[in-house]
Amino acid sequence: MEPFQRLDAVALPMPRPNIDTDQITPARFLHKPRSDNHGAYLFHDVRRGPDGGMDPDFVLNRPDYAEAKVIVAEHNFACGSSRENAVWGLYDHGFRAAIAPSFGDIFSSNALKNGLLPVRLPEDVVAGLLAQLQDQPGARVQVDLEAQTVTLPDGSVHRFEIDPFARHCLLNGIDELDYTRTLSPEIDAFMNRYGHENR
């Protein structure tokens, strides 16, 4: 996994609640292998008009946000299905952080394991950020994982909370599975005891 330390990038506003993972990556692309560019499937249907052509008004299609690496949305971002493809789509498109007041639980967990940082900020802070981004298309935010802060376009700095282990793994690009495998003796001991108790 690619380490995440600091990010200074254009932020894309998507001022909607409950954006579900079916919208982020439609189900008919779920069988595509990880080696594909999943950015091509990102918001595939909602970014297109009824004729199948790109909707120039959809925020992801606007030139202001071509370089965006941060996506900002209202509460319950990426709720619904457990498809890790939703994370792959955002990541492959270039996003490295998502800011919202809350996230779907499974998405949040998937994101952390793929180098995409989910940042929870209070509802009013996100509302303010969305307003700034809509007023100044192409405005940048700074996300500092080491300091656990986000700096908004207006210069205000906001601290966010993140699980310490997930932070450690992201900062250093560490894979959780490699770490867990060092605990094999403990797992074996547990399984022996557990199997005995459940006979």
Place this chain on the structure above:
Amino acid sequence: MSERAEPRTLFEKIWDRHRILEREDGQVLLFVDRNLIHDGSAPAFEALRQRGLKPRAPERMLGTPDHYMPTDVRRVEEIADAERRGMVEALARDTAEHGITAFGLEDPRRGIVHVIGPEQGFSQPGMVIVCPDSHTSTHGALGALAFGVGMTETTHVLATQTLWQRKPKTMRITVDGRLGAGVTAKDVILAIIARIGTAGATGHVVEYAGPAIRGLSMEGRLTLCNMSIEAGARAGMIAPDDTTFAYLAGRPYAPQGHQWEAALDRWRALPSDPDAIFDAEVTLDGSAIAPMVTWGTSPEDALPIDGAVPDPAASSSADRREAMRRALAYMGLTPGMPLEAVPVDRVFIGSCTNGRIEDLRAAAAVAEGRRVAPQVTAWVVPGSGLVKAQAEAEGLHRIFLDAGFEWREAGCSMCLGTNGEIAAPGERCASTSNRNFVGRQGPGARTHLMGPAMAAAAAVTGHLTDVRRLMAGG
């Protein structure tokens, strides 16, 4: 006073029993009893292969194809689309390579993984159960801690039979009273989600309790827990009781003989202690719940069938007004329109939410002696091969076929359309599945969620219908 004397919830008892170790930062390494897989799990095996690893405990796994095969085929070679056929073949190859039990396409026991886990007795009370699918919450109906995981986590479980988890909060949702005639578990869960919202239980494990829950059959409980994820919950669960034990007794993978007795002793100790404390409590009056239907593009957009399409102008929040307007535009609905006046083009009865025998019986009871409306295409897709066989033994397929329904093979089908079975843009589908998201049943498709009897009622009348009227013999 020792820690053991503290009253604990069902969730806490399962959590404690599966805790291998806890780090200083509060992350717990949790042992996983059951790792269910399906025909979308290939990337996890590929990741395992790339690392040169093998499944740690193949005997704790069960796999079946459900997402990718069309429900009009019985054999792998009949799957016309090469990519979808490849997914089904990959599951067969991966499970064979690692000695994992799999019910392939030709196996009568195959079906939707969340239907066959309980059906086979493979999912049991007190277990930790995971699967790379968000509706894994279904298995919590047996008194298990069951939740969906992503592909990286699936790889982690394959390799180690464990997962890192931070202890979630607990929420108890109590449904008092008795459910009225024609009111099912689907209506209860839609009423719950309408009440607390799709993020209402985020970060929580929900335990459903109260007389109305106790009174549900196992099938109803599975429906209820299935949609816990639609309220944002990490998992949903119901304390095991005699209904649970009667359901499990004699199933192929359930404990047998003296092991059954030992298991019963363990399982009877699982229910939450009377004075256990939950982080959040929600209470509903079961007798006030009516048959429910969704009108919008989120499961929280649910109303009693005797209501009308809501008016965004009546909402106090600007954000909510905007979201409602967007949903109504997508759904092609006008505020104030009676819900019963909404016409349908398609009907889908099936899915891990409502594809069990009791669901098919309820739908057949409405379909019997009636005809699917001329403009409606109606499908019945059993949740498993065994559900299908049972329904045929009871003659339900005859009722459906005589009424003009299509009677299909088991699978996820139109719930999400990964197998290519989708509705056309603008088509309106009365569906017993779990998500009415934009594009869920195909680009531009409009989904109304409801229970199986309600869906059958919509099929025969051609519009959303209060099934209670048909039940009264109308």
